[in-house]
Amino acid sequence: MTRRISPGWLAASLLPTALLVGCGGSDDALPQLTVATPATLQSCATLASSLALPNTSITSSVPVAEGALVATGVSTPIPAHCLVKGKMNQRTSPVDGASYAIGFEIRLPVAWNGRFLYQANGGLDGSVVTALGNTSGGAPVAPGLSQGFAVLSSDAGHGAPTPFFGLDPQARLDYGYQAVASLTPMAKNLIKTAYGKSPDRSYFAGCSNGGRHAMVAAARYGDQYDGILAGNPGFHLPKAATTQLWKAQQYASISSLDSSNQPVLTSAVTPAEFKMVSDKIVAKCDALDGVVDGQVQDVATCQAAFNLQTDVPSCSGARDGSCLSPAQKTVLTSIFAGPKNSQGQALYKGTWFDPGIAGANFASWHFGSPATRDAGAVAFIFTTPPSTVAAFNASTGLQYALNFSMDTDYPKMFATNSTYTDSSWSFMVPPDETNLATLRNRGAKLMVYHGVADGVFSPVDTADWMDRLQTANGGSADRFARLFLVPGMNHCSGGLATDQFDMLAPLVNWVEKGQAPDSVLAHARGAGANVVNTELPASWSPTRTRPLCVYPKVARYKGSGDVESADSFSCK
Known part of the structure; x- marks a missing residue:
């Protein structure tokens, strides 16, 4: 059970709020709170x-x-x-x-x-x-x-x-x-x-x-x-952070390798390729809201209208920003659908195809964050018991992400022990x-x-x-x-x-x-x-x-x- 802090002085220390006007919160009429009045610093x-x-x-x-x-x-x-x-x-x-x-x-x-x-x-x-x-x-x-x-x-x-x-x-x-x-x-x-x-x-x-x-x-x-x-x-x-690690694994499967034989996640889908997919989404969905203006307002209808497999050209040769390889399409389809474990259970919601995927901020969360912020957060805050500093520093954040198991490590956000009596899930959500x-x-x-x-x-x-x-x-x-x-x-x-x-x-x-x-x-x-x-x-x-x-x-x-x-x- 999560322990709620309830200092004895909490209620006594606060003056009553302004009087409510209305029917006391019934299902028929909710109370109307009064307007705040100004004052001057004393x-x-x-x-x-x-x-x-x-x-x-x-x-x-x-x-x-x-x-x-x-x-x-x-x-x-x-x-x-x-x-x-x-x-x-x-x-x-x-x-x-x-x-x-x-x-x-x-x-x-x-x-x-x-x-x-x-x-x-x-x-x-x-x-x-x-x-x-x-x-x-x-x-x-x-x-x-x-x-x-x-x-x-x-x-x-x-x-x-x-x-x-x-x-x-x-x-x-x-x-x-x-x-x-x-x-x-x-x-x-x-x-x-x-x-x-x-x-x-x-x-x-x-x-x-x-x-x-x-x-x-x-x-x-x-x-x-x-x-x-x-x-x-x-x-x-906690689910979103572990999903970030899972995304890194998906991208790593189609990434080029650096001189240390480590995947370069940013090579999985380039900015030009994300921009191309964004343009295809606009072409398919822009008019759904009644006007062609470069924005997709009707995102729900767009998800049914846009198909990554058929609306984006498949590369027959080298990647040049105008197409996606079959492997890229497979990975992106999986990522937008959301993570699953080996039993096929959905572990976090996916996301929508939207022109904003061309934004640099979108790419930074997909490629930069898993090996830095997310790896550390999962290792120390969203896992029970947490990693030790020595064990975490013995490798890299990227390796932590790539080694993370959605079968055996993901459930640790729900775990407790005698020292950590509240699970990460219980205190975060x-x-x-x-x-x-x-x-x-x-x-x-x-x-x-x-x-x-x-x-x-x-x-x-x-x-x-x-x-x-x-x-x-x-x-x-x-x-x-x-x-x-x-x-x-x-x-x-x-x-x-x-x-x-x-x-x-x-x-x-x-x-x-x-x-x-x-x-x-x-x-x-x-x-x-x-x-x-x-x-x-x-x-x-x-x-x-x-x-x-x-x-x-x-x-x-x-x-x-x-x-x-x-x-x-x-x-x-």
Whole structure:
């Protein structure tokens, strides 16, 4: 069983949230949460000395002038705020002897909008990244801090973005979910001291592993957060990471060898070949949404329309980027279908054929990540018992990936022993991912987005979760949870996509005003954007916009109007 952290002071430390308006969470009418009210920062320099919070050390609290913090790609100036840094639950591990703590920073704007935002970070965590509140889409124009949120960032309980913390059982649990349990009441208490009141509304947002954190928070901490935003969520991360190792094995079977007789994975499918397949997908599926514009909105119909075997030329001679060999087609067909073990059991969802597979980000996850991030994560965090450092370093990450067995090693994510009493699966994933009753019945909301051409976390898996959530809620889950697929987008951003969007503001409007978002406006990051997406086709207007639709609806051309404008499309 997974142990849930329940500090005795958790409930007592939090003031009641604003009164709910409505019928108390019945199936007929969900409560409507009230709008947050602003306040002004009362203190900054004295916070470090005046606060006395359980198991918490505030190491500094310093004022930051308006514009002093510069964020790449952000057009609005970062407002004046107070930067608070600290640590929680400092300890020495009895297992690996290393020192651990939950490091954090909170940025408290002088002009506060009354809201708290937990910024969940990605990857292996391990770094307290700047608490700007960058929450969705490529190069966001106005992060949460600019919008007036008090923003928290943490390292999730370990001080380096490396997988070796997986040797410590408690560090595993903190990474999985328990750091959130510790940080949430601390942050709310600190905010109360700084402004003279607790946050009226609390939000949680992140992408990738941050999206996993968000999905876990929706299931575990629906009583603490009013709005949750999960981007490209790796909510089945142990399965996705092992799938990465399996992908490496598939690609290795058609790769050339280097001077050490090791497979060069990038040789399996070249950028030109991925671009050629992307073009073939566009040629077959572009018009399915009513207009030829270089984008495939109707991804579901495209999967039936596009056939890798027949729509992509087969090489009769040397590979030149205009064809695929039969072996390449076999491997890609297998990878897009998803991994199986030797018994033919499906172990993780596959992915969709989408033009965004031409994106460099897609290829980097397929070829670069398995031998680096994924090998280490699986070896130390998603396997019980974990590898030893000596054993892992005795070989290479690539060799670890190539030697990984989906028959005998994959099941170790579900294993426990006397030291690691919680399995990797139990601490990493939402405990009951289609039971969001606590969040739902409070009037809280969940928005999820996922790039259709994600190279690591399956968008099919996320869509399947949404289907199951609908079933579990009698077909009415969209009253509190909505999924937005982003055609062409890679992992969190990039690809052949209109990938710049803000979902935080629509989430706030849904939570506090009852304005359920039927679509979200997305922009292309063309020439003139704060951060340009150089992969966009030259035929696209640099100011192209599209609606991102609530799944399973897709954006369809109305039949007239500017093809470059979202106004010419509707969600059907």
